Amino acid sequence: MKRLSFRLDHLCAATVAMLLPGLSLLAAGPSEPVVQLDLRQPGFPVSPTFYGMMTEEINHAYDGGLYAELVQNRIFKDDANTPVHWSLVGTGGGNTMALDESQPINAALTTSLKLTVAGVSSGRAGIANEGFWGIPATPKTTYHASFYARADTAAPLTLSLESADGTQVYTIATLAKVTRQWARYELTLKTQKIQPDHAARLVLATKTPGTYWFNLVSLFPPTWHHRPNGNRVDLMQKMVNLHPAFLRFPGGNYLEGKTVADHFAWKRTLGDLAERPGHTGPWTYRSSDGMGLLEFLEWAEDMGAEPVLAVYAGFALPSEAHRGGISIPAGKDLEPYVQEALDEIEYVTGPANTTWGARRAADGHPAPFSLHYVEIGNEDFVGDARKTYNARFAQFFDAIKAAHPGLQCIATIPVKSRVPDVLDDHYYATSTEMMKLAHKYDHYDRHQPKIFVGEWATREIKRVDTNGVTTYNWMPWAYRDAPTPNLHAALGDAVFMTGMERNSDIIVMNCYAPLLTRVEPGAFQWNPNLIGYDSLNSYASPSYYVQAMFHGQPGDTVVKTSLTGEPAGFFYSATRSADQRRIWLKVVNLQASEQTVQFDIAGARKVAAQGTLTVLTSERPEDTNTLEAPDKVKPATIKIHGLGARFKQTFAPNSASVLQLETR
Numbered sequence: 001m002k003r004l005s006f007r008l009d010h011l012c013a014a015t016v017a018m019l020l021p022g023l024s025l026l027a028a029g030p031s032e033p034v035v036q037l038d039l040r041q042p043g044f045p046v047s048p049t050f051y052g053m054m055t056e057e058i059n060h061a062y063d064g065g066l067y068a069e070l071v072q073n074r075i076f077k078d079d080a081n082t083p084v085h086w087s088l089v090g091t092g093g094g095n096t097m098a099l100d101e102s103q104p105i106n107a108a109l110t111t112s113l114k115l116t117v118a119g120v121s122s123g124r125a126g127i128a129n130e131g132f133w134g135i136p137a138t139p140k141t142t143y144h145a146s147f148y149a150r151a152d153t154a155a156p157l158t159l160s161l162e163s164a165d166g167t168q169v170y171t172i173a174t175l176a177k178v179t180r181q182w183a184r185y186e187l188t189l190k191t192q193k194i195q196p197d198h199a200a201r202l203v204l205a206t207k208t209p210g211t212y213w214f215n216l217v218s219l220f221p222p223t224w225h226h227r228p229n230g231n232r233v234d235l236m237q238k239m240v241n242l243h244p245a246f247l248r249f250p251g252g253n254y255l256e257g258k259t260v261a262d263h264f265a266w267k268r269t270l271g272d273l274a275e276r277p278g279h280t281g282p283w284t285y286r287s288s289d290g291m292g293l294l295e296f297l298e299w300a301e302d303m304g305a306e307p308v309l310a311v312y313a314g315f316a317l318p319s320e321a322h323r324g325g326i327s328i329p330a331g332k333d334l335e336p337y338v339q340e341a342l343d344e345i346e347y348v349t350g351p352a353n354t355t356w357g358a359r360r361a362a363d364g365h366p367a368p369f370s371l372h373y374v375e376i377g378n379e380d381f382v383g384d385a386r387k388t389y390n391a392r393f394a395q396f397f398d399a400i401k402a403a404h405p406g407l408q409c410i411a412t413i414p415v416k417s418r419v420p421d422v423l424d425d426h427y428y429a430t431s432t433e434m435m436k437l438a439h440k441y442d443h444y445d446r447h448q449p450k451i452f453v454g455e456w457a458t459r460e461i462k463r464v465d466t467n468g469v470t471t472y473n474w475m476p477w478a479y480r481d482a483p484t485p486n487l488h489a490a491l492g493d494a495v496f497m498t499g500m501e502r503n504s505d506i507i508v509m510n511c512y513a514p515l516l517t518r519v520e521p522g523a524f525q526w527n528p529n530l531i532g533y534d535s536l537n538s539y540a541s542p543s544y545y546v547q548a549m550f551h552g553q554p555g556d557t558v559v560k561t562s563l564t565g566e567p568a569g570f571f572y573s574a575t576r577s578a579d580q581r582r583i584w585l586k587v588v589n590l591q592a593s594e595q596t597v598q599f600d601i602a603g604a605r606k607v608a609a610q611g612t613l614t615v616l617t618s619e620r621p622e623d624t625n626t627l628e629a630p631d632k633v634k635p636a637t638i639k640i641h642g643l644g645a646r647f648k649q650t651f652a653p654n655s656a657s658v659l660q661l662e663t664r
């Protein structure tokens with residue numbers, strides 16, 4: 001397993017000052033807690049799949065986010081009445097722009113944008129796309145553009161990346177002639193030395209009066225691993241740095257949709273973009289399906305992660321029209337959806353001589369993907385799903401097990417009809433609740449199914465009452481101020497993670513959710529989220545850094561521990577490496593004061609006097625990271641001395657720490 005390390009050379013004076021309490025080795029105090037580590041007792045292995053990621057199309061995670069497409073509403077289906085995100089360039093003289101369904105290209109590209117140019121008194125006429133809260137224009141960048149076009153006159157077109165007001169043209173390319181029949185055109189745009197602009201626009205323009213039609217207008221910047229139709233580089237880098245063991249996709253509610261027709265129907269997300277009509281997602285906007293099933297799989301592959309595939313289980317989310325949601329009844333009605341899941345599994349894992357394995361090979365990935373876990377549905381405690389899941393689960397379970405006996409089936413709620421291999425538990429909770437949840441699995445019946453904590457996050461808001469008493473309450477759904485969590489919430493996460501790690505014999509996998517968010521007001525539907533971004537830049541939240549600290553140093557075996565004393569707000573877990581040369585102590589101090597703890601290690605041959613301490617803290621628990629101040633709350637690593645089989649360590653107020661000890 002790969003490890004993360006944080007470099008000392010980035011420490012600023014303020015951070016060093018905050019870490020200093022951690023360096024002081026104090027004399028024993030009567031009320032100081034003692035953590036005993038017993039290396040003589042065999043611990044159980046940390047699940048190799050323990051840390052992963054959960055993803056779905058929410059908060060413009062893909063469209064306008066990870067999926068690097070820069071044009072919004074590229075096939076003109078985002079709104080049935082107007083070409084939203086498009087505007088007319090060179091107005092006046094009777095020029096018009098309108099949606100047009102009279103010129104379909106195929107069954108997916110049915111709506112085109114018709115530009116009627118009556119005159120070009122302003123020098124040109126055309127259409128402009130504003131992108132997702134602006135198109136990023138960056139220096140010395142090569143963009144790949146493509147579009148379908150036809151015209152009633154054979155005329156040249158220009159394609160340019162410009163400032164939003166059109167006064168600055170960053171790069172321009174010319175198409176010699178657009179033909180009378182639909183054709184697909186590709187152009188390259190290259191910028192020189194320009195000032196980065198987060199809100200540029202893409203313009204298709206002409207100097208020749210006539211009628212023009214456009215469809216599937218696309219613009220890509222360089223992508224991760226230069227994959228065509230690929231992913232945004234800075235976001236991929238941040239995720240790769242976490243070394244996730246798995247990627248749970250495609251949801252979340254996005255798997256289900258608000259109507260049966262709008263579930264993640266993976267077959268319409270394959271192959272040529274011109275064959276993908278997109279669909280309405282449950283999070284207020286339409287999905288291009290540019291991030292299709294193969295793109296999900298390749299994203300996981302690029303991170304060295306294995307897919308955890310959620311298959312649609314025949315439930316549409318509650319809506320105004322169907323308050324309990326819509327359940328497809330188990331039996332004959334559900335059969336097509338079971339078959340859809342079996343085909344999907346074959347697409348992922350089948351050799352190229354199977355029907356769907358052949359389709360995957362034709363789509364560009366001959367090698368099957370490794371898959372161990374399939375989740376049947378999502379959160380079937382919602383609406384009427386709870387009443388129907390038992391039977392639906394059984395039908396999927398039996399079919400999947402018959403075809404793929406080696407696959408582990410995950411249930412989204414406890415079921416009686418079958419014994420699931422794994423149960424998916426979700427927790428969105430305040431840090432106060434996380435303190436209780438950290439002990440939830442300590443007494444879990446080990447004969448019950450294993451647990452996948454498939455969604456979890458500390459979700460809270462600080463309240464100070466008239467007496468000045470601070471509490472952390474559940475964040476109201478309408479609260480949309482902060483797209484990403486602050487330090488206090490990150491510490492709530494760390495508290496929960498110590499409990500999960502201590503129980504990682506039963507918790508086989510876990511993943512924070514949601515993963516990605518645009519940060520502009522109105523762009524996100526849920527908070528908090530792990531990673532925030534606009535068109536140009538991205539940042540990691542304090543919760544991301546807690547993930548990095550825990551993912552980066554998971555250890556191979558859980559060490560048996562016990563605690564004497566009951567320090568408030570103090571949580572910990574301990575693991576060691578397979579070669580028994582290293583111990584990792586994860587410690588959270590959720591108090592506003594320092595906490596000194598004694599550690600007694602029994603059974604180690606020799607504990608080296610020198611180790612390292614990685615600490616995440618800040619001046620105030622409400623401190624957070626933003627696009628403007630991405631590094632305000634960031635972990636720092638220092639070398640510490642004076643360690644041994646018995647030592648004391650003081651932990652900074654409001655901090656999460658990983659102490660790495662070397663043993664001989």
Ligand code: AHR
Binds near residue numbers: 252254378
């Ligand atoms: O993570 C956000 C949402 O929370 C998911 O879509 C859903 O599964 C859960 O309720």
